Every structure is written in structure tokens, then in C-alpha cells.
Amino acid sequence: MSSTRSYVYADGKVQQQKAHALLPFLQSQSQNTLTKLYSNPSSCLSMFRLLDPISRQLIMNLLWLESAIPASTMAAWVTWEGKPIYTEALTTLAKLHIFPNSAIKLAVVPTFQTSFRQAITGGGSFGVSLEKDDKRSDVDIEFLDVFALERWETILHYMVSSGSGQNPTKPSVRVLFLLQRSGLMTTVGQGLLQITSTGFQFLLHSPHEQLWELLLQYLHLTEERQMDLVDVLGFLFMLSTMELGREYSTERLSKTQTAMLEDLVDYGLIWRRKPSSKRFHPTRLATTLTSSSPPLPSQSTNYRMYAYTDNPLQTAILNLFVAFKYRFPNLVVGTTTRDSVKKALLNGISADQSISYLMSHAHPQMRKNNPLLPITVQDQIRLWELEKNRLKSQEGMGLPLPLHLPSLLTRPPSPSHPHSL
Incomplete structure (x- = not known):
């Protein structure tokens, strides 16, 4: 699902970090698609979060420059040990069309630069937030966490229980279709679904990896469902930058994004009172899509x-x-x-x-x-x-006496050392 990279830090230590599973999919998209995506500040902020530390550092170093700098100038700051990682980061940024594909000059492409500047200075659109309504005071963070957990566990429990003779609660038809298309479940006799070996491996992944595995399959189906890929990605990225517990309006959503609402309710990313509602709440599953925070409510630990x-x-x-x-x-x-x-x-x-x-x-x-x-x-x-293991014992031995010690004892005193034996 994701590849592992090594990063060298100033103290000489090497830390392993997985490249996000969405990056290969984004790298396969055309420059025109990514340029449209980068016109939204929330998309640029989410993209920045998905990158590795070296790529993020390169972007921040060049973000506020008004002109490109020679590649040799930046390379002069890179240590010998860090050159492979530095080169890999440049390659990643070029494939994502955040940096131009040039070995001579380095810069952030204008569209990404403008939008990301807006994102980190408080500008741009991050959804239309609504004022808190006393009539909806029952919808708080705890309520949203319970809803998200219930929807997500319904999917996983259905997968685990398939073929065991149990009758767990069925997810929606849309979820079942995606589970089958992604190869996590397969049709057996009489149209029943049963978990596959890939599905069992899926259950061992973290909730964050599980969610993105399904969302990636969702993205692959956009063309088949005649949905705009930029709108789909833009909405997912926008959700990841929203504030947990706040309510948002659907008025400025595109046709594609409006159609996505019910799909995302099925996965527990969004809560709505009814399908026709003009308001929605993103859950923790949505607001942590591009962050390192846990996507489900944390639980207390004991021994x-x-x-x-x-x-x-x-x-x-x-x-x-x-x-x-x-x-x-x-x-x-x-x-x-x-x-x-x-x-x-x-x-x-x-x-x-x-x-x-x-x-x-x-x-x-x-x-x-x-x-x-x-x-x-x-x-x-x-x-x-x-x-x-703080103290370790080890067998030791004393120094052996010199083999010529008897001759020393019988040797006459040296003239220069009258007190020697």
C-alpha cells in the first residue's frame, strides 16, 4: 500500500517513514488535473501534510522567493549522506508538479505557491462554517465519535463475520459494491459476499490505512461514475482541513461533491440529520484524513x-x-x-x-x-x-605474574636503584 523511505537527520540518526498511499495515485495524474487541484488552498495544505519532511522543508525554503534559484545553490547545503534523499524528494515534487521538472532552476510552481501562501496565512476556502444552532446542541464531538465508530465497525464486522454463519448488520449497498470492487470481498453462492485473503490482510492494517485503501478505490471509480476527479479530491482535502465539531453548509458544493455526501455518510466521514439536509458535520475520520492524528477516538490504556x-x-x-x-x-x-x-x-x-x-x-x-x-x-x-539489564556481570581474571619473577627476586640490586629488589 505504501513504500518505506529512510530519512537522515542532523544528529546522524536514520528514521523510517512510510510514503502516503495517495501519492502514487496523484503522481499518475496529468499536470492539468493537479494544477486545477492546486487552485484551492485547502488542497495545497492537505498535499503539504502528505509529503515527507524533506519535501516539506524544500517547499518552505522556496515558498516566499519571487524567482527561481539555481539548483546548485540548494545542493550546496546538502550533506553527502543526504544526497539520495534530497534527490528523491526533488523527484517526488516534480512528479506532483509542485516543482518544475528542471535540473537547473528550483522554484514552487505559481499555482501551488499562491494557494499555499493563502492557506498558511488564513486565506482561501476551507468550507462554509455555520453558526452553532441551539436546536442542534446534541451534536457534539462525542456524538460524532460514536457515529463514526459505529459506521466504521459495521463495515469491518461484516467482513469478519462473512461466511461464519452469523448475521451481522449489513453496510449500505454502495459500501458492499466498493468492498467487492476492491477485492476485499468476493461473491460466493447465491450472491453472498465472503471475505478474501486480501480482505483479511486489510483487517490487520491501521484504521487510517484501511480508510485510504477504500478511498483510493473510490477515486479509481470516479470516471466510471462520471464524477469530476478534481472535485472529489478537492472535497476530501477540504474535509481534512475542517474543524471537528463544527457544522458546515452544502450550498457551495459542486454537483459531484453533493453526490459524495451520502457515500461519505456510509463510511462515517460525515453526519447529516437526513439526506436532504443542507448542513453536515465532518467526523474525526474526515478531519484526520491528511494528519497524523488517530482517525478514531482514542481509548484509555491499562495493563x-x-x-x-x-x-x-x-x-x-x-x-x-x-x-x-x-x-x-x-x-x-x-x-x-x-x-x-x-x-x-x-x-x-x-x-x-x-x-x-x-x-x-x-x-x-x-x-x-x-x-x-x-x-x-x-x-x-x-x-x-x-x-x-542495567548491570551486567562478566567473568574476569587477574593479571598473571611475570614468568621471570623468580629471577628478579634473586637478581642483585641495581647500582642506579639502590632500593630495588
Whole structure:
């Protein structure tokens, strides 16, 4: 879905970062399409958020210059270690038509430059925000989070339960069509849908990656549905720059964007009171489309573990690094503590092995979380391991006596050193 790049920073450390899944799709578009997209400040701001740190830094360095600079001038500031990354960033910006495709001069193309300047100085359109209506005071952030979570989990639960004999709530026909076209589900006997191997891999991704995987398929269908691609992308980018909890008007939306509203309601990106409403609320799924914030409401973290199993072997393995509190016929409740982790360490089980076991045997419901196992839990387990490894013992030996020591003891005193042996 996305490629991994390495970035070198001033302290010499290298950090891995994934290129956003939308970038290859945008790079495949024509210059005319991207120029139209960049005429909207909200699109430029969203595009900037999707880029890697080096590309963002290059844009900011050139954004306020009124003329192009020689490429050699910028290259002179690049270290030898950073040249491959620098070259890759220039290539990316050229493919996205943010920089001209030139090896001689560097500049930000005028359309992107003008719109992005407006975006970061408070200008441009980011949706028509409406004043808060007391009659709609029940629609707050908590309400929107519940709605988004319910819609998104309906889709995932339907995928997980397909073919199992259960009867989960069905998503809309539009969602089912997209799941089938994207290869996540396939038609079996009597028109029933069943999850595919690709669909199972999809369930292991983070909510952010899952959402963009579906939206990319949505973008690929725009021509088939006779929708304007620039309008579709522009609306998604505009949603990502809106404020969570505020209400917006549909009056200035294009025909394509108005048609998108019901589709996005199905995915939980937008809430509306009724299909004919002239108002809508973007949910957290929409406002985080181009940011690093979690797309679903965050949950509190604790160190308690619930294992739904009656397998004696799995229970015994868990007991190696989890302190059990309660045992039921098909449920074990325990807590990860300092003592339980130290007990595992004494038995030769490393922190990474404990974490890996918990993640590989996680309940399907947990696999919707990103990260699967809370970072705080992973870090604490590793910190408890570090406590044990702060001091290391190692066998040593004393220096051997010189082999000629007896001759030294019997040698007569040196004239220059009267007190020597």
C-alpha cells in the first residue's frame, strides 16, 4: 500500500517513514488535473501534510522567493549522506508538479505557491462554517465519535463475520459494491459476499490505512461514475482541513461533491440529520484524513488482559509473563506487572518475545486498534527488561605474574636503584 523511505537527520540518526498511499495515485495524474487541484488552498495544505519532511522543508525554503534559484545553490547545503534523499524528494515534487521538472532552476510552481501562501496565512476556502444552532446542541464531538465508530465497525464486522454463519448488520449497498470492487470481498453462492485473503490482510492494517485503501478505490471509480476527479479530491482535502465539531453548509458544493455526501455518510466521514439536509458535520475520520492524528477516538490504556480461551497450553504460556487474577471456563483475566515480566525474563523470555506473542494472538476486535498493542504497554514491558539489564556481570581474571619473577627476586640490586629488589 505504501513504500518505506529512510530519512537522515542532523544528529546522524536514520528514521523510517512510510510514503502516503495517495501519492502514487496523484503522481499518475496529468499536470492539468493537479494544477486545477492546486487552485484551492485547502488542497495545497492537505498535499503539504502528505509529503515527507524533506519535501516539506524544500517547499518552505522556496515558498516566499519571487524567482527561481539555481539548483546548485540548494545542493550546496546538502550533506553527502543526504544526497539520495534530497534527490528523491526533488523527484517526488516534480512528479506532483509542485516543482518544475528542471535540473537547473528550483522554484514552487505559481499555482501551488499562491494557494499555499493563502492557506498558511488564513486565506482561501476551507468550507462554509455555520453558526452553532441551539436546536442542534446534541451534536457534539462525542456524538460524532460514536457515529463514526459505529459506521466504521459495521463495515469491518461484516467482513469478519462473512461466511461464519452469523448475521451481522449489513453496510449500505454502495459500501458492499466498493468492498467487492476492491477485492476485499468476493461473491460466493447465491450472491453472498465472503471475505478474501486480501480482505483479511486489510483487517490487520491501521484504521487510517484501511480508510485510504477504500478511498483510493473510490477515486479509481470516479470516471466510471462520471464524477469530476478534481472535485472529489478537492472535497476530501477540504474535509481534512475542517474543524471537528463544527457544522458546515452544502450550498457551495459542486454537483459531484453533493453526490459524495451520502457515500461519505456510509463510511462515517460525515453526519447529516437526513439526506436532504443542507448542513453536515465532518467526523474525526474526515478531519484526520491528511494528519497524523488517530482517525478514531482514542481509548484509555491499562495493563489488564482478557484472554478468551479454554486452551490449557495457551493459558500456561500466558502465565509465563502475565499475573492471573481470575479464571473462568472460557476466559482468563490477568495483568502485566513488573513481577510477572521479571519472572519471564528469568525464564529466558525477552520483552520483545512477550510483546510478539500478545500481538500475534490478539483478538480480532483488538486488530482494529492502531497500534494493535498500546505503545505505553510495549514501552513499559521493555523498560522493565532494561531494569534487569542495567548491570551486567562478566567473568574476569587477574593479571598473571611475570614468568621471570623468580629471577628478579634473586637478581642483585641495581647500582642506579639502590632500593630495588
